[in-house]
Amino acid sequence: MPGRHVNDQQVRLYMTARIIRSQATAAAMAGISVATGRRIERDPRPPSSRKVVREYRTRTDPLDGIWxxxxxxxxxxxxxxxxxxxLHELARRHPERIDRAVRRTLERRIRTWRALHGPDREAMFPQTHAPGRMGLSDFTDLGGLGVSIAGQPFDHRLYHFALVYSGFEHGEIVLGGESYTALASGLSAALTALGGVPAEHRSDSLSAAFRNLCADDADDLTRRFAALTAHYGMVPTRNNRGVAHENGSIESRHGHVKDRIEQALMLRGSSNFVTLDAYRAFVAGVIAEHNRRHADAIEIERAHLRALPPSAPLTWEEASVRVTSSSGFSFRHAFYTVPSRLIGHRLHLRVHDDRIDAYLGAAHLLTLPRGRAPSKKAGRTTTHIVDYRHVIGSLRAKPGALAGLTYRDALWPRTAYRRAWEALILVQSTREAARTMVGLLALAHDQGVEADLAAALDALLDAGELPDLGCLRARFTPATLSAPAIHIEMPRASIYDPLLGGLYGELAA
Structure with a gap:
């Protein structure tokens, strides 16, 4: 056909058909013209064998005298x-000859030179994995998904566990950075969900978890991780530091799980979640759907897994702190308040990734949300984890202390209380504003109306009014009712005589 080159297949088809058919019929079957058929008969070689390789350049070599x-x-x-x-260096040396137009030529020439004369490159060796042999752990950053909790941006990571053979996956939301507690708790949850233990566990070098630790603490965490894998009966292996592809079976899955979560967020129509638990359930659902698609292979691998140990491992870190006169303690650049009755006592802490359990001796006292060291951009050196219920008793006696309180901004249980303080401090003296706010916190604590009181404060502030402590107390404090007077009249004993007389008559009969 005009404008199209004849290929080898058309030539073979024409020559085969030409054995028993005319030129016109054979040309039609091959999709060529009769004139082309005549040329083929004069030279039946296929087009590929007719190509002549040019031994000369069609244009001047731009790297002549430079290469x-x-x-x-x-x-x-x-x-x-x-x-x-x-290229940039050549442009500096020869500005009159070298420009960006020679970039592709230079790249092709360098690629060819490296193939002929360059150093050997590292080869990748595909592996055959047996079921039940290897599990992998690593962390991946999910901050780029744009997830928010209650409207606040949520910067977080995902602990990611996978089995190489079947593709089973498990994920845990990590609030802080890569750490032993996040790895240990995530691995424990993954193996519990799996219902068995692989023979080998591979992770990275854990350098991120040890980065800010002294040598003794890093060695201690190394021993603890070895004890964790020994508890499960797994052989621990680690890829070399900085060589991510050695953990490639999990590295490649990072991109896939991120894509699945991102696609699920698009289908959901929003990346904002009311609570952290809601987001955790969402991620768990995305990963569970992936496991359902690999159910057959997972069941095959489960048959080759070892049984879980009878007891759970220690997945937390331990620490001991003393409660100061400020009714709190400091731990890793974070200050936590506790009930003031604990001042002077030494508490034993179990530090998890997202919480801290506090014990006095063997008695569990309370669970506190885990605080993280503030970023350098925040301009602070300490994060404050404050519960106003812990200090409201002392604030009643010293309401003036609220104005200059170091952790005042962390004291407000809801945004409405912060708004109320900012509005009061503009029109009242610091002393009066502090008394009013302490009274509001005390009212919320005593009557258990923290949420309702916050809604009332928002309504007042939106209407341009200031909160009146007396009115709010009258509104949220139940009225005290006096007990009604009850008059009890005792019956006379004689009214029972007819009953007793009848009873005596029956006995006499």
């Missing part, structure tokens, strides 16, 4: 030089 003299010595001295780096 052997300058570029090759650069590559021999530093084989890792990138083509763009060499």
């Amino acid at each position: 052997d003299e300058e570029i090759v010595p650069m590559l021999e001295a530093a084989p890792a030089l990138r083509p763009i780096t060499i």
Whole structure:
């Protein structure tokens, strides 16, 4: 056909058909013209064998006099030089000859040179994995998904566990950075959900978890991780530091799980969640759907897993702190308040990724949300985890202390209380505003109306009014009712005589 080159298949089809058919019929069957058929009969060689390789250049070599003299010595001295780096250097040396138009030529020439004369490259070796042999752990950053909790941006990571053979996956939301507690608790939850233990567990070098620790603490965490894998009967292995592809079976899955979560967020129509628990359930559902698609392979692998140990491992870190006169304690750049009755006592802490359990001796006292060290951009050196219920008793006696309280901004249980303080401090003296706010916190604590009182404060502030402590107390404090007077009249004993007389008569009869 005009405008199209004849290929080898058309030539073979024409020559085969020409054995028993006319030129016109054979040409029609091959999709060519009769004239082309005549040319094929004069030279039946397929087109691929007729191509002539040109032994000459069609244009002037832009790197003539530069390649052997300058570029090759650069590559021999530093084989890792990138083509763009060499291009910039050549443009500096020869501005009259070198421009961005030669970039592709330079890249092709360097690629060919490296294939012929460059250093050996690292080869990847595909592996055959047996069921039940290897589980993998790693962390991946999910901050780029744009997830928010109650309207606040949520910067977080995902602990990611996978079995190499079947593709079973498990994920845990990690609030802080990569740490032993996050790895240990995530691994424990993954194996519990799986219902068995693989023979080998591979992770990275845990350098991120040890980065800010002294040598003794890092060695201690290394021993604890070894004890964790020994508890499950797994052989621990680690890829070399900085060589991520050695953990490639999990690294490649990071991108897949991120894509699945991102696609599920798009279907949901929103990346904002009311609570952290709601978001955790959402991620668990996405991963569970993936496991359902691999159910057959997972069941095959489960048959090769070892049984879980009878007891749970220790997945937390331990610490001991003393409660100061401020009714709190400091731990890893975070200050936590506790009930003031604990001042002077030493507490034993079990530190998890998202919470801290506090014990006095063997008695569990309370669970506190885990605080994280503030970022450098925040301009603070300490994070405050404050519960106003812990200090409201002392604030009643010293309401003036509220104005200059170090952790005042963390004291407000809801946004409405912060708004009320900001409105009061503009029109009242600091002393009066502090008394009013302490009274509001005390009212919320004593009557258990924290949420209702916050709604009332928002309504007042939206209407341009200031909160009146007396009115709010009258509104949220139940009226005290006096007990009604009850008069009890005792019956006379004689009214029972007729009954007793009848009873005596029956006995006499």
